[in-house]
Amino acid sequence: MPREEEGRRGFPGRTSGPVRSTEDERMLRPPYPEEATFVRTDTWRVLRIMGEFVEGFEELAGLGPAVTFFGSARVDPSDPMYAAAVETARLLGESGFAIITGGGPGIMEAGNRGAREAGVPSVGLNIELPYEQGCNPFVDLPVEFRYFFVRKTMFVKYAQAFVIFPGGFGTMDELFEALTLIQTGKVHDFPVILFGSDYWRGMCRWLREVVLEDGKISRADMDLLALTDSPEEVRELVMSSARERARAEEEARRASRRAAGDER
Numbered sequence: 001m002p003r004e005e006e007g008r009r010g011f012p013g014r015t016s017g018p019v020r021s022t023e024d025e026r027m028l029r030p031p032y033p034e035e036a037t038f039v040r041t042d043t044w045r046v047l048r049i050m051g052e053f054v055e056g057f058e059e060l061a062g063l064g065p066a067v068t069f070f071g072s073a074r075v076d077p078s079d080p081m082y083a084a085a086v087e088t089a090r091l092l093g094e095s096g097f098a099i100i101t102g103g104g105p106g107i108m109e110a111g112n113r114g115a116r117e118a119g120v121p122s123v124g125l126n127i128e129l130p131y132e133q134g135c136n137p138f139v140d141l142p143v144e145f146r147y148f149f150v151r152k153t154m155f156v157k158y159a160q161a162f163v164i165f166p167g168g169f170g171t172m173d174e175l176f177e178a179l180t181l182i183q184t185g186k187v188h189d190f191p192v193i194l195f196g197s198d199y200w201r202g203m204c205r206w207l208r209e210v211v212l213e214d215g216k217i218s219r220a221d222m223d224l225l226a227l228t229d230s231p232e233e234v235r236e237l238v239m240s241s242a243r244e245r246a247r248a249e250e251e252a253r254r255a256s257r258r259a260a261g262d263e264r
C-alpha cells in the first residue's frame with residue numbers, strides 16, 4: 001500500500017463515510033528506513049505539538065473551577081445515562097463549576113447541555129478524527145486538538161474532578177490515566193467518580209478480587225474511586241473535595257509565607 005494511503009484505512013468506529021489521515025496517526029507511525037526526511041519531519045512536528053499546548057493553555061487559563069465529564073460517544077439522548085449526565089452537569093454548574101468534555105456526541109453532549117442549562121462555561125476539547133466531526137451544539141468554548149495526549153493534559157489540568165459515565169475504550173483510557181496520575185502523586189485532591197453502579201460494578205469487583213488480590217494495586221488505590229447513581233452525590237463529592245483542596249492550598253500558602261519570614 002502506498003505510504004500516503006495508509007491513513008485512509010478503515011476506521012473501526014465507522015463503517016461508511018469519508019475517512020482521512022490524522023496528525024496523531026501520522027506521528028505514531030514508525031519511520032520507514034528509506035525515508036531520509038523523517039528526522040526533519042518529526043522534529044518540526046514538535047513545534048506543532050508545542051503550539052497546541054500553548055493554544056490550550058491560553059484558551060483555558062481563565063476558566064475557573066471546572067469538572068471534566070467522560071463517557072460513551074455512542075449514547076443516544078433517549079438513554080437514561082444521557083439525562084443523568086445533563087442533570088449532573090446542571091447541578092455542578094449551579095454550584096459554580098464549568099463543565100469540560102471531549103466536545104463530541106453522547107455523554108459529552110449531555111455534559112455540555114447541562115452546562116448550558118446552568119449558564120456556566122461549556123467547554124468542548126474536540127479531537128481531529130479520521131472523519132469530519134464538529135463540536136456538539138451545546139459547546140460554547142470549543143478548543144481544537146490534533147494530538148490526543150495534548151488534549152488529555154487539558155482535561156486534567158483545568159478540572160478539579162472527573163465524572164465518568166459508562167463508556168468504552170476512550171472512557172476507560174481517560175479513567176485509568178486519572179487513577180495513575182493520582183496514584184503516582186502527580187494530582188492531588190481529585191475525585192474520580194464513576195456514575196452508574198450497574199455498569200461499573202463488574203470492573204470494580206475485578207479490580208478488588210483480581211488486581212488488588214494479586215498485589216498489583218493497594219487497598220488505598222481502591223479508595224480513589226467513588227461509585228454512585230446520584231447526581232446530588234456527585235455534587236457533594238466534588239464540593240467537599242474542592243473545600244479540602246482550598247484548605248490545603250491556603251495551608252501551603254501560609255507555610256510558604258512563614259518560611260519567607262512574612263508571617264509572625
Ligand SMILES: C/C(=C\CNc1ncnc2c1ncn2[C@@H]1O[C@H](COP(=O)(O)O)[C@@H](O)[C@H]1O)CO
Nearest residue numbers: 013070071072073074102104167168169170171
Ligand atoms: C465513535 C463516535 C464518535 C467519536 N467522537 C469523539 N469525539 C470526541 N471525543 C471522543 C470521541 N470518541 C471518543 N472520544 C473520547 O473518548 C471518550 C469516549 O470514548 P468511548 O470509547 O465512546 O467510551 C470521551 O470521553 C472522549 O473524550 C460516535 O459517532
